Amino acid sequence: MTKPLSGPVMCIVGARPNFMKMAPILRAFTAHEPPIPALLVHTGQHYDASMSDQLFEDLQLPRPDLNLEVGSGSHAVQTAEVMKRIEPAIDEHKPACVLVVGDVNSTLACTLVAVKKGVPVVHVEAGLRSGDRRMPEEINRVLTDQVADRLYTTERSAADHLAREGIADARICFAGNVMIDSLLSHKPRARPPAETLAAHGADPALVGAAAGYGVVTLHRPSNVDDAATLESLLGVLREVSETLPLVFALHPRTRGNIQRFGLEKLVTGGRIALLPPQGYLEMLGLMAGATVVLTDSGGLQEETTALGVPCLTLRENTERPITIAEGTNTMVGRDVQAIRDGVAVILAGQGKRGRVPERWDGRAAERIAADLYRWLADDPR
Ligand code: UD1
16 A cells, blocks of 8 residues: 655755756656655746746746745845745645755755754755865755755765765665756757757857867856956857857856956857857757867766767866766866867867766656655655
8 A cells, every 4th residue: 555645745946957857856756656746846046038937848847836936146145035935835835845956045945944844855966065165056065965864866976975974874865867867858859059059140050060069158156257267268268269169158147247347359259159048958959969068067067978078167176076087077177278278189089988877877866756755655754
């Protein structure tokens, strides 16, 4: 006999990188026997159509049951607003647990509220560590993991970090990478890159050159909030674009700073196609066809590894070391010569080919659903 759960699993999404992680989890909950009831809450941390609605559509995510509409603000304001608004929702819906993904402010805010109300917290993508506590995401990761009751990891090194932080092994389950579940299931529907460029009035020939093209994303405060750093990164990208055309999908933070610092001249004209934030299927198509991806995103480091496309990470550290050890990722930091050299190696055909890490097989969400159901049926409280 199957025991009913004490309430729904309250699933939290807030910002763009959460959506591709939650979509396969919700599908696996529906497919589970018996189905696991879910209540989808969008905190509204990301609210632009291009940062949120478009991804819901591409990923066939159901409409959120609740939208907390917190919007932008300082870290304190954003975190506090999510906390204030999630509390009555937890009171009203009495979830069996709150499930959070990733490392954004919404992840930590909902975790703090749930744990203090005695509601179990489940963290998907636990145990990743960059070792850099200046990153807001690192603080969100460490604190969420410390109080979460059930932790699902994407790579084996995560369990070592958790063990060092005193988290009992019994709380941890190595499920694999749900973001790669999304990638594998949507890859057949990826949009051809030339179509994506044409749709935004950019020249589709840029992605048809013999050398191929590069894809760029940058949005980390450490790269884009300081004028000199951003100028130097855009300068080297401009230089790279003379050999390899670039498609640059601009995060709103980056677009704003380029204007504020008067750096438009570095990215306009020439062989750089500037696009607004892209939908999931567009980004997938752009990455899959690229010669190289230059990024400071966490997600793209993993997606390029799964696609077998060389990635140069414009950061000094990564919380996803398996993409370096086994995948296609190389850290180049913000050093312009290292970026130039990294591109040259790839253009010479010597980029990393890598292999797909263990349990990045499209079935991570299914493993989570099976484990979570057993765990909840045992009544973790
Ligand atoms: C957040 C996450 C980061 C993730 C990134 C993906 C945290 C601490 N950071 O950073 O881990 O990699 O999302 O995009 O949670 N803005 C808009 N429209 C939107 C959303 C944001 O214009 O829909 C602009 C606003 O000016 C806002 C700024 O972007 O102030 C930053 O947004 P915010 O959610 O604070 O952080 P991100 O930089 O997007």
